[in-house]
Amino acid sequence: MIMPIVAYGHPTLRKKAEDITKDYPGLQQLIADMFETMYVSNGVGLAAPQVNRSIRLIVMDATPYADEFPGETNLKRVFINAKIVEETGEEWSFNEGCLSIPEIREDVMRRSELRMQYYDENFEFHDERITGVLARVIQHEYDHLEGILFVDRINPLRKIMLKRKLTEITKGMVKTDYRMLFPLAKKKV
Numbered sequence: 275m276i277m278p279i280v281a282y283g284h285p286t287l288r289k290k291a292e293d294i295t296k297d298y299p300g301l302q303q304l305i306a307d308m309f310e311t312m313y314v315s316n317g318v319g320l321a322a323p324q325v326n327r328s329i330r331l332i333v334m335d336a337t338p339y340a341d342e343f344p345g346e347t348n349l350k351r352v353f354i355n356a357k358i359v360e361e362t363g364e365e366w367s368f369n370e371g372c373l374s375i376p377e378i379r380e381d382v383m384r385r386s387e388l389r390m391q392y393y394d395e396n397f398e399f400h401d402e403r404i405t406g407v408l409a410r411v412i413q414h415e416y417d418h419l420e421g422i423l424f425v426d427r428i429n430p431l432r433k434i435m436l437k438r439k440l441t442e443i444t445k446g447m448v449k450t451d452y453r454m455l456f457p458l459a460k461k462k463v
Contacts, residue, residue, distance in 0.1 A: 276310055283440075290421050294331065332412070355393050
């Protein structure tokens with residue numbers, strides 16, 4: 275089932291997400307629905323808060339970056355109750371976008387390596403070092419679990435310049451090819 279993605283300004287995007295147990299109701303279906311929603315929306319990652327669930331769940335498939343970052347493998351993953359334990363390496367800039375903030379892309383600085391602890395879709399525990407584009411996508415999606423958006427990580431002056439566009443997104447004054455929930459959209463009568 276394709277789920278609507280919540281837009282910038284929705285309160286769920288600013289909450290710190292909660293851990294879940296392996297008995298979380300409908301978990302496997304939710305994971306499948308999130309992958310389907312991500313693919314239909316042309317995303318490479320999707321965090322549960324983006325589909326209005328304040329839980330620590332991320333799905334991602336960074337396969338579209340495989341040609342740009344040769345040698346990277348295992349790019350389709352599920353992360354449950356993820357915790358970034360350490361961020362290391364050089365900071366590097368990458369142009370990021372977000373399904374919850376359509377039509378805006380900005381360069382964001384992030385570390386190149388991280389150590390992360392998480393459970394996979396079978397609730398098997400992992401403690402792993404991750405590098406490259408996979409680390410980049412994970413950090414963006416992980417921020418969603420912490421109530422942080424990529425526009426919070428850009429130059430403050432640049433964010434001020436985007437204020438009008440962000441307000442338009444909140445009000446639903448943006449076109450997307452996927453379903454969205456806009457917090458301040460006027461209802462049609």
